[in-house]
Amino acid sequence: MRDQFGREIEYARISLTDRCNLRCRYCMPECGVKKLPHAEILSLEEVLRVAEIFSRLGIRKIRLTGGEPLLRRNLTSLIFRLKGIAGIEQVTLTTNGVLLKTLAHELIAAGLDGINLSLDTLDAATFANLTRRKAFDKVREGLQALLDERFNLKLNCVPLIGINDGELLRLAALAKVNPIKVRFIELMPIGCAWQSGLKGIPTAELFKTLEDNFGELVPVREKNSLQGPAQYFKAKDFVGQIGFIDALEHKFCSSCNRIRLTAEGFLKTCLSFDTGLDVKKLLRMGVDDEELTEKIRETIYRKPKEHFFKGAAGLRDSRQMYQVGG
Ligand code: SAM
Ligand code: SF4
Numbered sequence: 001m002r003d004q005f006g007r008e009i010e011y012a013r014i015s016l017t018d019r020c021n022l023r024c025r026y027c028m029p030e031c032g033v034k035k036l037p038h039a040e041i042l043s044l045e046e047v048l049r050v051a052e053i054f055s056r057l058g059i060r061k062i063r064l065t066g067g068e069p070l071l072r073r074n075l076t077s078l079i080f081r082l083k084g085i086a087g088i089e090q091v092t093l094t095t096n097g098v099l100l101k102t103l104a105h106e107l108i109a110a111g112l113d114g115i116n117l118s119l120d121t122l123d124a125a126t127f128a129n130l131t132r133r134k135a136f137d138k139v140r141e142g143l144q145a146l147l148d149e150r151f152n153l154k155l156n157c158v159p160l161i162g163i164n165d166g167e168l169l170r171l172a173a174l175a176k177v178n179p180i181k182v183r184f185i186e187l188m189p190i191g192c193a194w195q196s197g198l199k200g201i202p203t204a205e206l207f208k209t210l211e212d213n214f215g216e217l218v219p220v221r222e223k224n225s226l227q228g229p230a231q232y233f234k235a236k237d238f239v240g241q242i243g244f245i246d247a248l249e250h251k252f253c254s255s256c257n258r259i260r261l262t263a264e265g266f267l268k269t270c271l272s273f274d275t276g277l278d279v280k281k282l283l284r285m286g287v288d289d290e291e292l293t294e295k296i297r298e299t300i301y302r303k304p305k306e307h308f309f310k311g312a313a314g315l316r317d318s319r320q321m322y323q324v325g326g
Contacts, residue, residue, distance in 0.1 A: 001058045003269075003303040010060045011228070011258040014047060016075070017067040018263045021098050023132040024120075026158060026193040030132055042265045044078050046283050048085075050261060053293050055087035057300065059259075063092045063116075067263065070099040076110040083111040094118065094156070098135045100142025104149065114152035116183075117143060121164045122171060130163060147178055154181040154243070159201035168206060169213055175240030176214075183230050183243035190271070203246035210235070210242065217242060229256070253306035267299055272307035 002008055018036050020028055042050070051062060062082055069075060070093075082091045092114040093107065100117070107115070119139065121127050127136035146153045157164070157171050164171075168184070175182040187193055187200025211217055217233035220241055229252040230243035245252075260268040265280025277299040282292055 001297060001300060003301050005254075005303070005305055007255065007257060007303070008058070009257055009259060009300050009303065010058055011063070012051070012054050012059045012061070012261060013063045013065055013258060014051070014261045015065050015067065015263040016047070016069045016072040016078075017041065019071050020066060020068040020096070021071060021133065022068070022096050022135065024096075025130055025132070025196045026160075026187060026198050027191065029192055036264055040280075041263050042261075042280060042283075044074055046265065046280070047078065047261075048081055049283065049289075050265075050279055050292075050296075051082055051088065052085055053289065053296055054259075055085050056293060057297055058087075060087060061090040061092070062088055063094060065094045068096055068098070069093055070095050070103055076103070076106045079107065079110040079112050090114070092116065096131075097139040097142040098133075099138075101138065101145050104142065104145040104151075108149065108151060114154070115146060116154045116156050117146070118156045119143065119171070120157050120160070122167055126164060126167075130160075147180070150179065153178075154183055156183050156185055158185050158187050159206055160187065161199040161201055163198065165201060168201075168209070172210055172214070172242050175242055176235070176238045178240055180240045181230075181232065181243050182240065183245060185245040188271075203244045207244065214238070228258075256303075259300055259303070267296060269300060269303035270307055273304055275304070 018041070022028075023030050051059075054062070064075070064079070066072070072078075079091055079093075082088055090113045091111065093112060094116040095118070097117045097119065100115075117139075120130055124134070124136040127139070128134045143155075155171070155174060157168070159165065159168055172182050174180065184203065184206055186203055187198060207217065214235040217235055220232040220234055222232060230245045232241045232243045234241055256270075260271065261279065262268065265278070265283065267277040267279050268274075269276055277295055279292070279296065282295060287295075
């Protein structure tokens, strides 16, 4: 379906949990995390019901996220059933990779179409500092398992001044020898990112550094509208691609095709605002599919024109990234 600004909305990010086995400094506080009680998190049956309604409204791609989605029990059965919904063409997942080695085979067997693996560093000590957990070896093994499978893989890296700026070339070079996409995502001023004191590296600056080292980055034209907000480039002799998501300076709002469902069943139509629809409340009030579809349709139609990350703090959603799903 189209929203009030004529954007075709076809991509839903569904968060399956607010829990996580890492504590990345820009995303989740070390202490004082209030976990949602289990009863407040949508059951898998509820997720499936909403996904069916989404598909009837034109959603073609679903990305599962969190918190850490691999912590959710029966994840593979959910993927299998989502893949069975008419109209859903792609089901993908964003993960920190800690549990990936164990689960990779069953996720692939369930029909998962792609994985975005968050990897900000290739150094175990930097990983422990940034994520406050010693799990680098597990993530590295998970990454290797996907590379061995030649699975559809994207790496997500948030470039941070004084943290991983010395290894961004090494990270980008993973796309030189592997048929994967290495994506650099600008740090977004959401939740903990404000208080952490971390500073992101602007995309333009990183772009120049990469070109100085790898030569011209040639844009790759994406024909697929489900591709998302990244812009992709190819460097000479690279088998894979380098992508950039520069959310702040180059707003991609005019072509934003996505909606988000939080783990507690709140439909968000823009990452930066707290407005949306309490889908869980409606589900548990016993509304029928017709009414639920109408309410979701109205909410999607009113999707805000653009984000407001650079505006006054009071206008921003107070939810943290791990509560929304990135
Ligand atoms: N736990 C999973 C993971 O880390 O991949 C999925 C959820 S996580 C919230 C999704 C993505 O959001 C990750 O790639 C993470 O790097 C990114 N993220 C979290 N906080 C961010 C921020 N303030 N700015 C930019 N990206 C952020
Ligand atoms: Fe967990 Fe992902 Fe947030 Fe890191 S970015 S704390 S792995 S939810």
